[in-house]
Amino acid sequence: MLASGSGDQRARRLLLSLLLLAWWETGSCQVHYSVPEEAKHGTFVGRIAQDLGLELAELVPRLFRVASKSRGDLLEVNLQNGILFVNSRIDREELCGRSAECSLHLEVVVERPLQVFHVVVEVKDINDNPPVFPATRKNLFISESRALDSHFSLEGASDADTGVNALLTYRLSSNEYFSLEVPTNEDQVKPLQLVLKKPLDREVASELLLVLKATDGGNPELTGTVEVQITVLDVNDNAPVFDKAVYRVKLLENTRNGTLVIRLNASDLDEGSNSHILYSFATDVSPDTKASFCIDSASGEIKVNGKIDFEETKLWKLRIEAVDKGSPPMFGHCTILIEVLDINDNHPELQVTSLSLSVPEDAPLGTVVALISANDPDADDNGQVICSLSPHVPFKLVSTFKNYYSLVLDSALDRESVSDYAVVVTARDGGSPPLSATASVSVEVADVNDNAPTFAQPEYTVFVKENNPPGCHIFTVSARDVDAQENALVSYSLVERRVGERALSSYVSVHAESGKVFALQPLDHEELELLQFQVSARDAGVPPLGSNVTLQVFVLDQNDNAPALLPPGAGGGGGAVSQLVSRSVGAGHVVAKVRAVDADSGYNAWLSYELQAAAGGARSPFRVGLYTGEISTTRVLEEADEPRQRLLVVVKDHGEPVLAATATVLLSLVDNGQASKISSRLSKEATDPKLALVDVNVYLIIATCAVSSLLVLTLLLYTTLRCSAPPTESACACSSAVGSWSYSQEKRQRCALGRGRPRRTSWPSALVFPLVRVLEIVEDNRRFAGT
Incomplete structure (x- = not known):
């Protein structure tokens, strides 16, 4: 068994060695440095590249970088020489507080290939913090009757440094009354204590000033001091006593601030400061009491300081405390009961509950519209409420219970006269003077459909x-x-x-x-x-x-129709017009005429005629009338004039934009011999008008007779249809001024005066227009024959 246990231990050690070797080969090693706190910028810390086994030339290519787990700006690495140096101020107390150990943990990462190193930089403490007492001055109040060997605790100093730099020693300034007791190192939790060695006598020394000095163990030493002010107090053995244990006061509500409630009086049998009494509220007094009353600590006067409301508090109970200035102080107590008297300072409160959004105008009398409740928080007669309605409304109030009413319908409603009512309910209390409140009840009258749009x-x-x-x-x-x-x-x-x-x-x-x-x-x-x-x-x-x-x-009308040239005819027309002209005619002689119409109205149908200039720039011996379309000579014709004259007449309207049409007029100039024949012929026609008409206008006479016959028949038929048509409709008649501006205006007026229906071409107008046109052609031929 022992052999087996020894074998297992050797296996474990071998495995641990292999793991450590593998960890070291991957670059995960740890380097330790130390640096004192408050070191200047650039202070040398260590040759980190050399200690990690890295070449300087490979720091930049391998992306050498340092990351800190706490503050990364305190230390920095110079990539040129591989030195770790202080980059900014290091304050050990700020970094680690009172901790005994303080270190910066750096993580060095090198890529290509990846290696991670751990560097620990220990921050060494220096003695840069002196001992500090909680306050620069300590006040102690000690009675002259205190026994010898009495202990008085003092707060010691604290040092932000650590170790020996924070090891403090204390020394008290020399005096004959007190000594200093300092706890041992094993008992640091105990405070410093002053020990009374000699009885105090206030008449000999009423005050003592001692200086306590603390020194740390650093090099050089740093010190801190505190002044201990000791005041010797007189013995106080009598408590203040009030005249009464309980005081009763009546106070009207809404009393103004500053009103005196009561002046207290307490006495103390002691002398001096031991008999000097201060008045205050007891510690168990509610915040509302302090908000409503104030007490003068010296005179004992209690005054109103806030709102006094009977409806909120009817009785105040104040506990008062009198304390003398003895040491230790002694206390006396009394109770003040303040009864608040009601005044009529609250208006009645009305609450309206509507039972329906609207009341039909045919609702029966007695219909309940709303429930009304009245309340007054005042007491007695000040809280008695009587309600009434505004006059001239079809409603009344019915009392159902004390201060509860129903608003009911009292007379018939008519929405066409009044669509809604704003009923004003007035509540008045029984106070003196009485107070009132109003509430408006909106009653909407529901409609029936009796009005057309x-x-x-x-x-x-x-x-x-x-x-x-x-x-x-x-x-x-x-x-x-x-x-x-x-x-x-x-x-x-x-x-x-x-x-x-x-x-x-x-x-x-x-x-x-x-x-x-x-x-x-x-x-x-x-x-x-x-x-x-x-x-x-x-x-x-x-x-x-x-x-x-x-x-x-x-x-x-808009100008959406271009001028339309009338079909060619004797004496004028549109399209290509051919005409013979004698060279012997004088200036101003009319030789032809161009006629056009425009389907638009007004200025859009007002036509003007212009003669387009010849291509070669030669001046033509002819001109055209601006508004008549008549082509006349501008001078006597000459032998040099071309025998065939081709004129282009441009017809434009006055719309926006201008629309136009072009007519071609071919004039053949006849010499003098031919002119004499034509003159002889014309003279015969002049002496014998019938012959001229037969010779020149035979086709026109035939057309006129045919159209006239058809016109008579059409007029008869149209008169029959017109008489049978409804009298409310009438068509707009046409006139012989077709295409002229005056015709358009006259036509618009006649159409506007009629009852009006869509214009369409009627049979009479369709036939009248060709007849008028034929008559115009005849007239033009006569004028031309006369020339």
């Missing part, structure tokens, strides 16, 4: 620019319902009707809740100048009530 005006006029984006907001209708809740919840809808061949809902819609009216599609002024419809407003009552409002939506 109403609009601010029966009709609204709205102006909308044409070509609006689909879904744009054009107007908001708003109806007001004087009812309440669901009865006043208004929804909007369109009053459906036909607009021409289409339903109204294809043009506009109205939001059911907000009343916003939206245009569902772009509006065209040329198609629809006025859109008149109605919007209905309905409430959510049962049954629902409603009303309508009329909207007149005028579609304002």
